Amino acid sequence: MDPHLLAAAAPITSTSGGEALTFWIIAPIAVLGALGMVVAKNAVHGALLLVANLFCVAVCYLLNDAPFLGFVQIVVYTGAIMVLFLFVLMLIGVDSTESLVETLRGQRLAATVLGLGFAGLLVFPLGKVIKGQPATGVADVNKAGGGNIHAIARLLFTEYVFAFEAVSALLVIAAVGAMILGHRERAEKPSQKETLRRRVASGAVLTPMPGPGVYASVDSADQRPVLPGETSGLVGGTPTLPGGGDAGPRGGEPDADGEGGTGPSSAPGGGTGPSAVAEDTAPVGAGKGSGL
Amino acid sequence: MNPANYLVLSGLLFAIGSVGVLVRRNAIVVFMCVELMLNAVNLTLVTFSRIQGNLEGQVIAFFVMVVAAAEVVIGLAIILTIFRTRKSASVDDVNLLKY
Numbered sequence: 365m366d367p368h369l370l371a372a373a374a375p376i377t378s379t380s381g382g383e384a385l386t387f388w389i390i391a392p393i394a395v396l397g398a399l400g401m402v403v404a405k406n407a408v409h410g411a412l413l414l415v416a417n418l419f420c421v422a423v424c425y426l427l428n429d430a431p432f433l434g435f436v437q438i439v440v441y442t443g444a445i446m447v448l449f450l451f452v453l454m455l456i457g458v459d460s461t462e463s464l465v466e467t468l469r470g471q472r473l474a475a476t477v478l479g480l481g482f483a484g485l486l487v488f489p490l491g492k493v494i495k496g497q498p499a500t501g502v503a504d505v506n507k508a509g510g511g512n513i514h515a516i517a518r519l520l521f522t523e524y525v526f527a528f529e530a531v532s533a534l535l536v537i538a539a540v541g542a543m544i545l546g547h548r549e550r551a552e553k554p555s556q557k558e559t560l561r562r563r564v565a566s567g568a569v570l571t572p573m574p575g576p577g578v579y580a581s582v583d584s585a586d587q588r589p590v591l592p593g594e595t596s597g598l599v600g601g602t603p604t605l606p607g608g609g610d611a612g613p614r615g616g617e618p619d620a621d622g623e624g625g626t627g628p629s630s631a632p633g634g635g636t637g638p639s640a641v642a643e644d645t646a647p648v649g650a651g652k653g654s655g656l
Numbered sequence: 657m658n659p660a661n662y663l664v665l666s667g668l669l670f671a672i673g674s675v676g677v678l679v680r681r682n683a684i685v686v687f688m689c690v691e692l693m694l695n696a697v698n699l700t701l702v703t704f705s706r707i708q709g710n711l712e713g714q715v716i717a718f719f720v721m722v723v724a725a726a727e728v729v730i731g732l733a734i735i736l737t738i739f740r741t742r743k744s745a746s747v748d749d750v751n752l753l754k755y
Contacts, residue, residue, distance in 0.1 A: 384657035391665045398669050398692055402676035407685050414688050417669070421695050424662055428706045430714050433698075433721075440721060445691070445728050452732045453684055456745050467748050472679050479675030486667030490660070499659045500709025509711070519715045531722045538726035545733035548740070 383427050390427075394420035411449050418442045429502045432513045662703040670696035683735045683745045687728070694724045 397417030404410035418441045425434035509515025520528055554562070564570065669692060676689030698717040705713025739745050 387657060387661060387665075391661070394665060395668055395672070398672040398676075401685070401688060401692065402672055402679065404685075407682055410685055410688060414692060417692065418695060421669075421699055424665070424699055425702050428659070428662065428702045430702045430705070430717075433702060433714055433717055436718065436721060437695075437698075440725060441691075441695070445725060448728060448732060449684065449688060452736060455736065456684070456739050475675055475678035479671050479678070482674060483668055483671030486671060487664050490663055490667060499707040502706045502709055502711065502714075505709060505711055512711075512714075515711050516714055516718065519711055520718070524715055524719075527719060531719055534726050535722065538729045542729045542733040545730070545737050 386423065386427055390420045390423050393417075394424075407453050408450065411446060411453060414449075415442050415446050418446070429506060430512065432516050659703055659707055663700060666696040666699035666703070668696075669693075669699070681746050681748055683738070683747050683750075684732075686747060687731055687735065691724065691728070694720060 394417050397413045397420065400413040401410040401417065404413060418437065422434045422437035422442070425431075425437055506512045506515055509518055673689045673691075673693035673696060676692065677686050680686050680689065698720050701713040701717040701720070703713075705711060705717075735745060738750055742749055744750075
């Protein structure tokens with residue numbers, strides 16, 4: 365950086381009171397939100413706490429003279445990405461609680477200790493080094509570039525245009541990848557036409573079953589009525605009227621019904637027509653339906 | 657208030673996120689912790705941009721956001737695929753990388 369510019373820009377060692385107030389309100393909320401996300405039992409609560417945290421970070425961007433990033437943060441992160449997270453959480457099932465069994469013994473404690481150490485390592489030396497450093501402030505650069513958005517756009521489309529293109533390619537790849545990963549081969553389900561074709565090919569009877577009493581040869585109350593499935597020999601075609609002598613096994617001889625399947629083949633029911641090919645091997649009452 | 661306070665805040669957030677990655681078992685929560693860490697780094701970039709007085713940091717933070725968005729899309733799709741096959745979103749159950 366040009367030393368003249370550095371000298372010209374008023375160095376900031378301490379910021380305005382309003383910013384400090386906002387920061388001291390926002391920062392604890394951010395830290396608490398992050399901690400809450402880590403300890404929250406329910407993943408949805410964790411996601412909402414993370415939304416709060418991301419919102420606080422967005423406010424920090426705004427405080428840092430980065431309005432573009434601040435609003436992008438709100439729109440993209442707290443808006444789109446967290447909604448995506450919540451979608452997936454709901455898809456997977458909110459109640460999928462994680463087991464509290466540690467697979468590695470003492471891992472939780474070790475992780476916490478290490479995390480505390482890591483935080484100390486990050487915060488203390490960094491804070492100490494930066495402490496006395498004057499901050500230049502980005503407000504002048506923003507103003508020189510005609511506003512934050514214009515200045516960022518100028519950088520993005522000149523110096524960083526290659527990175528910009530690469531990132532756009534990355535986004536397209538990510539979208540396609542998500543589609544490939546999310547795509548599921550549909551289980552082969554036969555269409556209605558296919559089902560019909562198979563049914564005809566199997567030789568099953570396509571007509572509906574006749575109502576009860578259609579094949580009755582006797583009108584007497586002491587005879588057992590013919591039930592819809594019990595016509596055995598009379599498969600397909602038009603039912604012959606009783607008395608024609610070909611009504612087959614029925615009435616007082618329910619046992620003959622038991623061999624309904626054999627009926628058509630052994631004793632070709634006169635009026636049954638050509639379609640007497642039902643493969644009816646099922647026992648009495650149940651299988652009669654297909655014998656029809 | 658010194659702008660370095662933002663760095664302290666982002667350091668804290670990063671550490672919390674890393675602890676979350678180590679401790680939690682639910683893949684989605686682990687993923688959210690990774691997002692938290694990315695955001696902490698973004699905050700650092702923005703703060704350094706301010707301290708240094710140029711906009712490069714903000715541009716890079718923008719790129720990080722874009723990459724993070726792509727990463728979230730792919731990561732969640734992977735988690736969903738794993739959940740479909742294993743009926744579990746726990747990182748402990750995914751120890752074979754097959755089936």
